[in-house]
Structure formats: C-alpha cells, structure tokens
Amino acid sequence: MASVAIGEVYKSFGTVEVLHGVSVNIDDGEFVTLVGPSGCGKSTLLRMIAGLEKISRGQIAIGERVVNNVAPKERDVAMVFQNYALYPHMTVAENMAFSLMLKGVSKAESDAGVRRAAEILGLVPLLSRYPRQLSGGQRQRVAMGRAIVRDPQVFLFDEPLSNLDAKLRVQMRAEIKELHQRLKTTTVYVTHDQIEAMTMADKIVVMHDGVVEQIGPPLELYDRPNNLFVASFIGSPAMNLLKGAIAADGPPSFLGAGGISVPLAAPLPIGSGEPVVLGIRPEHLRLSDQGIPVTVVVVEPTGSEVQLIGRTAGGEEIVANFRERHSFTPGETIRLSAEPGLIHLFNGETGQRLETRSRQ
Amino acid sequence: MALQSAAIQPRSSNLSRILSRWAESRNALGFGFMLPAAVLLLVFLTYPLGLGVWLGFTDARIGRPGIFIGLENYEYLWSDAVFWLSVFNTLLYTISASILKFVLGLWLALILNQNLPFKSFFRAIVLLPWVVPTVLSAIAFWWIYDAQFSILSWALQQMGLIDHRINFLGDPTNARASVIAANVWRGIPFVAITLLAGLQTIPQSLYEAATLDGASRWQLFRYVTLPLLTPIIAITMTFSVLFTFTDFQLIYVLTRGGPVNATHLMATLSFQRGISGGQLGEGAAIAVAMIPFLLAAILFSYFGLQRRKWQQGGGD
The missing domain is CATH 3.40.50.300 (P-loop containing nucleotide triphosphate hydrolases)
Structure with a gap:
C-alpha cells in the first residue's frame, strides 16, 4: 500500500x-x-x-x-x-x-x-x-x-x-x-x-x-x-440555482427574476446590488406562507418521497423533494422557502462560493 | 353454358391456388431465390469437377471421347517418376512458400498495425502485388531472373558480391528457390492484409491490461496477439495454402516446369499432359490427385485451428 x-x-x-x-x-x-x-x-x-x-x-x-x-x-x-x-x-x-x-x-x-x-x-x-x-x-x-x-x-x-x-x-x-x-x-x-x-x-x-x-x-x-x-454536479436531483442580485436596500435579501425575494442571513458576504446566484438543495425547500411562489408543473411520487417540479414567476425551473406525502395539482401555485442557513450564494460573475455564515 | 363454366372454374382456381401457395410458401420462395446461384454453381463448378473426375477414369484424348478404363490412369501415374516428382515439387513449393508468406506477412501486418506516418498509403502500397494480374508480375519476374539481363545479378555484381551472373531459372535448385520467391512476393499482401484486419479486432485494453500485468513486448505478442489471432491465421493460411498448391500461372510463365521438371507442379503437369500432350484422361487424373491433399489441408485447418473452445459459449 x-x-x-x-x-x-x-x-x-x-x-x-x-x-x-x-x-x-x-x-x-x-x-x-x-x-x-x-x-x-x-x-x-x-x-x-x-x-x-x-x-x-x-x-x-x-x-x-x-x-x-x-x-x-x-x-x-x-x-x-x-x-x-x-x-x-x-x-x-x-x-x-x-x-x-x-x-x-x-x-x-x-x-x-x-x-x-x-x-x-x-x-x-x-x-x-x-x-x-x-x-x-x-x-x-x-x-x-x-x-x-x-x-x-x-x-x-x-x-x-x-x-x-x-x-x-x-x-x-x-x-x-x-x-x-x-x-x-x-x-x-x-x-x-x-x-x-x-x-x-x-x-x-x-x-x-x-x-x-x-x-x-x-x-x-x-x-x-x-x-x-x-x-450543480454533486447531488441528484441537482441544486436549484436562481440568478439575481443582492437587494440594494432594506433587510438582507436576494432579488431574482420575476420579483422573487428571498431573505438572507446577515452579515452578507458581498455588497448590496451585486449579482449573485442563489442555490437551494431540493430537500431543503419547505412549504410556507411566504417564500418563493412556484407554479406546480409535474408531481412525481416515489413512495419514499414526493418530488415536485415547478416554475417560478421568472420562468426558472425549481425542484423540491418532500418526505411528507403532500398532494399537489399541476397548475396550482404554492410557496416554497428554505432556512437562511441552508441557502448557498455564489458570485454572479465568477461562480465562486460566497460564505453566508461563519464556519463552525 | 352453366355446365361449361362450372367445369372450367375449378381448374383455373386450382391453378391460381397452387400459384398463390407457391408464392406464399417460405420454402418455395427461398428455393426460388437460391436458384440462380445454384445454377451458376452447378454449371461452372459441379459440372466441370464431375467431368474432370469422370475423364480421369477414361482414356479420352483431344478429339476422341475415350472409354471407361477404370483406374488405369492412376495405376500408370503410380509408377510414373515425373508425377511423383511433381507431387514432391508441389509439396515443397506449398510448404516453403506458405511458411515464408506467413512469417513475412505476419511481420508486415504487425508493422502496419503500428502508428506509422502515412499509414493508409503504406497499406494501399502493400496490396499492389496482389492487385497486379499474376501473368504480368510473372513476366516482370521473368526479366528479374533473366540469365543475361537480370537486374539482381547486375546489382550484386555492381556491389562486388558475385563475379558471374546467377543462373536463376536454369539450375534446378535456383529455379525452385526463384519460383518460390516470386510466389511469396505475390502472396504476402493477402496474408498481411487479412492478418492486419485480425490484429485490429484485438481490443487495445487487452494490451494495456497485459502491460500492467507485467508483460514484455514479446510476452504481449506470445500471450495476447498470437492466441487471439489464431482463428484468423487458420483461415488465412488455409486459403493461402490452397492458392499456392493449385498455382499454375507463375510456373507456366517463368519455367514451364523446367529445368528437367524441377519446378513442375501437379497443376502444370496436368496441363502439360492433358492439353499440350492431348492426353485428357491422364491430365484429369493428375488434377483429381490434388483433391485429397486439398481436403486434408481444409480438414486440418477446420478441426485443428479454427474452432477454439474459448470462442464458444454465451454471446455478448
């Protein structure tokens, strides 16, 4: 050896x-x-x-x-x-x-x-x-x-x-x-x-x-x-990636296509108004009252989980996995959110990771 | 009227029923498709072969049909020294030319299988001797072996290696070596190209695996190339042996069997006795005498070399 x-x-x-x-x-x-x-x-x-x-x-x-x-x-x-x-x-x-x-x-x-x-x-x-x-x-x-x-x-x-x-x-x-x-x-x-x-x-x-x-x-x-x-390479289904920018003012948040707004954890690793890509793993998305509005396109129940393929107002595809057996109907609009700690941010120009929280 | 039509109708419907049954029958249709090829084979292969065998049992001459004389022709040949000399010549010619063709052809194939510059150009060039009509290349060799104007003698003399011209076709030993050399030159491309095709079916990863297993270049050849090439070698060399055994054109152009029958092959002797000499029956008997040798070669290759245990079993 x-x-x-x-x-x-x-x-x-x-x-x-x-x-x-x-x-x-x-x-x-x-x-x-x-x-x-x-x-x-x-x-x-x-x-x-x-x-x-x-x-x-x-x-x-x-x-x-x-x-x-x-x-x-x-x-x-x-x-x-x-x-x-x-x-x-x-x-x-x-x-x-x-x-x-x-x-x-x-x-x-x-x-x-x-x-x-x-x-x-x-x-x-x-x-x-x-x-x-x-x-x-x-x-x-x-x-x-x-x-x-x-x-x-x-x-x-x-x-x-x-x-x-x-x-x-x-x-x-x-x-x-x-x-x-x-x-x-x-x-x-x-x-x-x-x-x-x-x-x-x-x-x-x-x-x-x-x-x-x-x-x-x-x-x-x-x-x-x-x-x-x-x-995007590691993980199946792949991580959801949404293009957008850091909000110029107000509480720290991400602004995406179609008026999506996702609150982020402070402190922000990049200046306001900068272009970023927001990443959320499908299993980290949860149903919530606020959050990203998503139109249901396809629902794939596999028994152990329910996989949902939807589309945001900006036309971007989003995939979510639920352990719970939610029932959705294609066409309906639901709202999905993720804990700020589970959200990944990438520099919009270089594609490099931006640390959203200090490492433990 | 009604009676008449009733009488005719069954007959015509019978005929059309038979026709339609023929058209729909797989066997009849298959037979129909095979018929043209079968006719060609029967007319141009089976009939001449059968005629040859039959003539061997007769005393036919040119212009005279001849009668059945049993094994008389063969009895005569049995005690004919020239016939036995031609058998010896044919075996010598076939065995030495085939061995040389195999060794040199395999060597050439191995070289052509490397990543050479102008690879396809060389592969095309190699085929030339095979493509040129035998009679033409034989005439070229006739000049090369000419007693007076031989370019070989001239070149060797210029280099100071010999002091008098070589008597290529006039001396029995030289003549045998010369016709064998010409046959080898002509036969190498066939061996080289078919073996090259065989070499290319051996996956590169086997060589890589064997390299990692610790094989040297010789061991790669000995344990990977050669065993995997055996089935192709068997087929190629069977054909090569059959071509060489039945060779006629080269000898006929270069030596006509001489000197003193030293290069007479069974094929040339058969032609000389049967056509030039007019003894059709005897010529045919000599030709028929070649069949056992050819059959033996085919059976040896089929049972001895082509069927490999590792090729049998489940497919991929």
Whole structure:
C-alpha cells in the first residue's frame, strides 16, 4: 500500500492540452474517486497514474518514488477497465494467474493466490470458465480478482460499473466498497456518476475541463460546494440555482427574476446590488406562507418521497423533494422557502462560493 | 353454358391456388431465390469437377471421347517418376512458400498495425502485388531472373558480391528457390492484409491490461496477439495454402516446369499432359490427385485451428 501524490500535472495530446495542472494527494489506504462529466480528463489522469499515458509536465509519485519515467509494470498498480479487458482465450483462473505467471511465481503459490482472491469474490465455482461464459457482473468480479491477486500498492478503477445494469451497479458498488474496507488498499476510482462517487469515496475529486474544481469528503462537497459547477454536479436531483442580485436596500435579501425575494442571513458576504446566484438543495425547500411562489408543473411520487417540479414567476425551473406525502395539482401555485442557513450564494460573475455564515 | 363454366372454374382456381401457395410458401420462395446461384454453381463448378473426375477414369484424348478404363490412369501415374516428382515439387513449393508468406506477412501486418506516418498509403502500397494480374508480375519476374539481363545479378555484381551472373531459372535448385520467391512476393499482401484486419479486432485494453500485468513486448505478442489471432491465421493460411498448391500461372510463365521438371507442379503437369500432350484422361487424373491433399489441408485447418473452445459459449 502506498500514497499517491499528483503534483501540477499537465497532459497534452499534440497541441490540445487536456489537463491544466492537476494536483491531488491521496493518502495511504484512502478511497478516492475522480468524478466529472465526460471529457474532463479524469480517465486520462488515471491512465497517467497507471503509466499508460506519458506525463507532459508535473510529476506523479507512488509512495516515495516519482514514477514519471517508471514503466507501467514496475509501478505495482492494478487496473480494472471499463470493458474488463479479460483475456478471452484464458479461463477465469488463468486470467487471474496471468500476472503471477509473468512474475515467475511457482504454480503452487499462484494457485493459492488465485484461490484466495476467488474466495473473497465468490468466484470459486467459475474458475474453469471462459470469459464468454460469464455474465457482466461475473466478468466484473473476475477483473477485480485479477487486480486483487497481484496485491498491488494501488488499485485503479476506470468506470468499472458503467457496463452493468442499474441493479447490479448498486450491488457491485457495495461490493467494491466492502472489498476496500477489507483490503485497505489505496484506491483511485474514476466515474462520471456522482452517486457512485458520493457513496463510495473517502474523498472526491471533482474535475471539469482538465482542472480540479474541488477536493473533499463527499458530504463537504455536498454541503459546501466551492463553485457553481460543483454545486450543480454533486447531488441528484441537482441544486436549484436562481440568478439575481443582492437587494440594494432594506433587510438582507436576494432579488431574482420575476420579483422573487428571498431573505438572507446577515452579515452578507458581498455588497448590496451585486449579482449573485442563489442555490437551494431540493430537500431543503419547505412549504410556507411566504417564500418563493412556484407554479406546480409535474408531481412525481416515489413512495419514499414526493418530488415536485415547478416554475417560478421568472420562468426558472425549481425542484423540491418532500418526505411528507403532500398532494399537489399541476397548475396550482404554492410557496416554497428554505432556512437562511441552508441557502448557498455564489458570485454572479465568477461562480465562486460566497460564505453566508461563519464556519463552525 | 352453366355446365361449361362450372367445369372450367375449378381448374383455373386450382391453378391460381397452387400459384398463390407457391408464392406464399417460405420454402418455395427461398428455393426460388437460391436458384440462380445454384445454377451458376452447378454449371461452372459441379459440372466441370464431375467431368474432370469422370475423364480421369477414361482414356479420352483431344478429339476422341475415350472409354471407361477404370483406374488405369492412376495405376500408370503410380509408377510414373515425373508425377511423383511433381507431387514432391508441389509439396515443397506449398510448404516453403506458405511458411515464408506467413512469417513475412505476419511481420508486415504487425508493422502496419503500428502508428506509422502515412499509414493508409503504406497499406494501399502493400496490396499492389496482389492487385497486379499474376501473368504480368510473372513476366516482370521473368526479366528479374533473366540469365543475361537480370537486374539482381547486375546489382550484386555492381556491389562486388558475385563475379558471374546467377543462373536463376536454369539450375534446378535456383529455379525452385526463384519460383518460390516470386510466389511469396505475390502472396504476402493477402496474408498481411487479412492478418492486419485480425490484429485490429484485438481490443487495445487487452494490451494495456497485459502491460500492467507485467508483460514484455514479446510476452504481449506470445500471450495476447498470437492466441487471439489464431482463428484468423487458420483461415488465412488455409486459403493461402490452397492458392499456392493449385498455382499454375507463375510456373507456366517463368519455367514451364523446367529445368528437367524441377519446378513442375501437379497443376502444370496436368496441363502439360492433358492439353499440350492431348492426353485428357491422364491430365484429369493428375488434377483429381490434388483433391485429397486439398481436403486434408481444409480438414486440418477446420478441426485443428479454427474452432477454439474459448470462442464458444454465451454471446455478448
């Protein structure tokens, strides 16, 4: 096991720069997810850790060793690929033993290693099958088994669950997390699915257009997003974002399109009249007598909660989640408000977070 | 009147019922669609093959139909040294040319599979020997191997490597090597391009996974490329062997089987005895004698190489 230090890493393909100075520190034994929309450079970064892509500038260290010029096989990392990359002409056991065979490990030792990994993952009955004879979830498990057998310093996962159906994905998510808790191997996990990132990670790295937007534990990212991108990317359904400005006079409040006014907690982090974006998570909205008038558009009861999609007077869409089983009729106008302490404010020009309250 | 129409009507409705049943029947329709292709195959493949086999059992000559003589032609060939020499030549020619084509073709395919500059240009160039009609390239080789004007002899002399011209087609060993070289030159593109197509079906991620597993370049080839390419290699080399075994044009242009029958293949011998010599029955018997070899090659490739256990089982 080892820590991974990524320092000011750049990557260019020809003249196109896809990573613009990324720095991430991953502690020994930590589970870190790199998350972001497709094309943000997260897979490229992972492949650079693995050694499958050259580092254009900056450096990556695994443990104490800078690995910029270390061949992939010398780095002692194991990777699980999105399409599993199982060798189709080898049985499950042969797939898992392949790296040991190349290392020249004795047959008995390699068999024992494969057996141990197969027991952890419940693959023992499948050891003599070929990849074609396995289901998607089983193949996924074999790919993980191949990584476990090597007992590497670092596990790398490249969107490993995206080829599975929704139910299996949830199940495998828990399995990977459990596996990490058991093996405590440093893990870097790439995904575009923020739910996966939230549920599995000790630490999330949100990437966008080749830069790191924010690094932090899942709930910190959720509660205190650094900027508009993180605010809208983390959380499902996404945070409601309303454009407007700070009221020029009177008590501290936000003025939005269509005459919306939302009272804010003092002291204000930005001057009166400045443009801001107001953010409220759907589950923080409550029915109230005052508050933002919203026309109900669609009501989606899921049993555990009621999700409401509405529209403000300014034409902006707003989503609210209620644990209570309110009944709404499309077309009716209701009023929604949130506690000032749960309201996020972002600079209208830079998109950066404005602290509305002092941190405890 | 009423009687007449009553008598006619059933008949015409019977006919239309049969027609409509034919038109709606899947089997009849399928048969109808297959018919043109089947006719072509029967007329241009089955009939000549059958005729050839039949002629092998007769003493037909050009201009004389001949009568059935059983296995007499084969008995004669059994004790014919030239026939056995041609069998040996054909096997030597096929085996050495196929091995060379496979090794060089695979090598070329591996090179073309890299990220070379002007990749598609080189891929197109490689196909040239395959595209040029065999007779034309054979004539070009005829000049290359010419006793007096050979460019090879000239170039080697200029470089000071040899002091007299090489007798390419006049010496039995040289002639065999020369025709094999010409065949290899002509056959490489087919092998290279089909193997290249096979190489491109191997997912890049397998190489990446194997690299991380610690494989060297040789081990990548040995444990990933080669096993995954075997099915394509089997098909490609089966075709290549069949083409080479039945080769005729190159030999006919370059040596006509000489010197002293050293390059006579079964195909050229069959033509020489059957058409030039007029002994249709004997020529046909030589041609028929090729069939067991060809069948053996196909069966070997089908059972030995093409069917892999790992390719069976559930699909994706």
